[in-house]
Amino acid sequence: MxxxxxxxxxxxxxxxxxxxxxxxxxxxxxxxxxxxxxxxxxxxxxxxxxxxxxxxxxxxxxxxxxxxxxxxxxxxxxxxxxxxxxxxxxxxxxxxxxxxxxxxxxxxxxxxxxxxxxxxxxxxxxxxxxxxxxxxxxxxxxxxxxxxxxxxxxxxxxxxxxxxxxxxxxxxxxxxxxxxxxxxxxVVFLRRPGNQAQFSAQLAAQTAQREPLREVQQWITEHPDADLSVESLAVRARLSPRHFARAFQTETGMTPGRYVDRVRLEHARRLLEDTSDGVEEISRASGYGTPEGMRRAFVRALGTAPSEYRRRFHPAQ
Missing domain, CATH: 3.40.50.880 (Class I glutamine amidotransferase (GATase) domain)
Structure with a gap:
């Protein structure tokens, strides 16, 4: 050699x-x-x-x-x-x-x-x-x-x-x-695929100025499997859905839906990397509901299915 x-x-x-x-x-x-x-x-x-x-x-x-x-x-x-x-x-x-x-x-x-x-x-x-x-x-x-x-x-x-x-x-x-x-x-992962997006939801979005919106951002991160519809989040922020959606995008730079998508993808990705939980369990814990919903999100964002993504980190599984 x-x-x-x-x-x-x-x-x-x-x-x-x-x-x-x-x-x-x-x-x-x-x-x-x-x-x-x-x-x-x-x-x-x-x-x-x-x-x-x-x-x-x-x-x-x-x-x-x-x-x-x-x-x-x-x-x-x-x-x-x-x-x-x-x-x-x-x-x-x-x-x-x-x-x-x-x-x-x-x-x-x-x-x-x-x-x-x-x-x-x-x-x-x-x-x-x-x-x-x-x-x-x-x-x-x-x-x-x-x-x-x-x-x-x-x-x-x-x-x-x-x-x-x-x-x-x-x-x-x-x-x-x-x-x-x-x-x-x-003590690093082997290996993140090159087409993995270079974002985390918290890094990609700005931190909201108003306390109720910051609390909502934190709630989303800690509860990706919850009801994260605009209507539900607006109640938590004590705003009307229309006012909440407009204020959230103005202060964070992205829509509530986009932020939720990124949080859920990041949460699922980490579970695939760090645990041996099944795809069905991870899809529920990350808020996708079904493995098919999670698969569509991974293919759309990362260009690879969850099973292939996990294989890169745990080839024996």
Whole structure:
């Protein structure tokens, strides 16, 4: 088995977890299968970089002296908000030589600045998808998945999704057993499918300003199997259904129905990941009523059925 070099590009303002999360996955793979990976870090001049959290990281080498890697990883962070012509030039020259080109979070912005994402379907952190699409119209930006693989180019969303993508790459290289062992060691799931949406209901919605509406948001989260119709929720908020629906959308940025859909999907997803409960039981606990109702919701939102979703986390079941 040929050893694969994995090179992480460092720069001032890099997000430390964008680097260390995927790096720990590849390091775990090297421990599991010695000789599988050679992990390197490099900055433009080989100088130490200061991450967005203030942590100082000393790279192994300068990019100018780095060998062409098998997998080139470009992390994100606050530093990507400022264009870097020198780094863009280096990526433009050396990026196409790597067998795999990977970005974590807003590292996609660095790749786009170098013209390496033109004509490709990509993703990045949900808060920067619109900016990436606006600044680089030749790039097809998909804001929904946690990671996207388009040919030899792979892009991931927010920080932890870089771990998911790294696990997928290790599974491709070394097999599922190796990736599962690493995921268990890191106490993470193996593995969230790339087409899983990068949202949680609480993150996707704004917190309502008025206390009755905040209480309703919390009630929905804690009781996904309850009657969550607009009429029922309006009674809890002590508002008329029409006033409640209008106020809820104004203050949270989404309709009550959309919020309920997201809460129920998230609740069902977690039960599938964390428990051995049956699909029928989970569908009732999550407010879908029937397995078919839950299946339709999963296919619509995630592009996969609940049984397939669970298989990714519990392949023996």
């Amino acid at each position: 040929a050893q694969r070099t994995v090179l992480f590009v460092l720069f001032d303002g890099v997000q430390s977890l964008d680097v260390t999360g995927p790096l720990e996955v590849f390091a775990g793979a090297e421990q599991h299968t010695p000789g599988s990976y050679r992990i390197r870090t490099a900055s433009l001049d080989g100088a130490a970089v200061r991450t967005s959290s203030g942590l100082t990281v000393v790279p192994d080498e300068a990019l100018a002296g780095a060998d062409t890697p098998h997998t080139l990883v470009v992390p994100g962070g606050q530093g990507t908000r400022r264009p870097d012509a020198r780094l863009a030039d280096w990526l433009r020259e050396h990026g196409p030589r790597a067998e795999r080109l990977v970005s974590v979070c807003t590292g996609a912005i660095r790749l786009a600045e170098a013209g390496l994402l033109d004509g490709r379907r990509v993703t990045t952190h949900w808060a920067y998808c619109d900016k990436l699409a606006h600044d680089h119209p030749a790039v097809e930006v998909d804001p929904d998945p946690i990671y996207v693989r388009d040919g030899h180019v792979s892009t991931s969303a927010g920080v932890t999704s870089g771990i998911d993508l790294a696990l997928a790459l290790v599974e491709e290289d070394l097999g599922r057993d190796a990736a599962l062992t690493i995921a268990r060691h890191l």
